Amino acid sequence: MKLNDAEIGAIRLDKWLWQARFFKTRSIASKLCASGRVRMNGDVIRKAHYAIRPGLVLTFPQARIIRVVRVLALGDHRGPASEAAELYEELAENVYTDTARLPARWSS
Numbered sequence: 001m002k003l004n005d006a007e008i009g010a011i012r013l014d015k016w017l018w019q020a021r022f023f024k025t026r027s028i029a030s031k032l033c034a035s036g037r038v039r040m041n042g043d044v045i046r047k048a049h050y051a052i053r054p055g056l057v058l059t060f061p062q063a064r065i066i067r068v069v070r071v072l073a074l075g076d077h078r079g080p081a082s083e084a085a086e087l088y089e090e091l092a093e094n095v096y097t098d099t100a101r102l103p104a105r106w107s108s
Contacts, residue, residue, distance in 0.1 A: 009053055009054070009074065010051035010052060010053050010074070011051065011052060011074045011075070012048065012049050012050070012051065012052075013029075013033050013038065013040075013045060013047075013048055013049070013050045013051075013052050013058075014026055014029040014030040014032075014033050014048035014049070015029075016052055016071070016074065016075065016087070017029040017032070017033075017058075017060070018078060019075035019077065019078045019079075019084065019087065020069075020075065020084050020087045020088055021078070021081055021084040022060075022062055022067065023062075029048070030048040032060060032061075033045060033046070033047065033048035033050070034046060034047070034048055037060060037061055038058065038059070038060040039058070039059040039060070040052065040056055040057070040058055041056055041057050042057075042059075052071055052074075053071070053074070054071050054072055054073055054074065055070070055071065056070070056071045057069070057070050057071075057091065058070075058071065067090075068090070068091045068092040069088040069089060069090055069091060070088060070089045070091055071087070071088060072086065072087060072088055072089055073086060073087050074087070075087050
């Protein structure tokens with residue numbers, strides 16, 4: 001008998017990014033994954049259906065910042081922001097890719 005992802009505690013990468021509220025739609029998350037701009041534990045991921053599990057480290061761009069997060073839990077639905085924040089842990093301060101967009105207090 002073959003187990004599916006839900007039975008082994010995994011979820012699609014694009015679905016998790018959407019549930020954790022990093023992206024407004026699942027199709028945006030899927031396109032980012034397909035573009036090869038997401039890394040999982042340092043390895044480039046090019047497929048939105050890649051199964052992720054708690055404990056993995058994801059690195060990806062969001063707007064003009066680079067996010068580095070550890071997956072803490074898998075969601076079962078897209079909930080409010082407070083619930084989504086419990087799905088991950090920020091591992092590094094966000095790295096701005098456009099210095100013109102830095103907050104004023106960081107520009108000196």
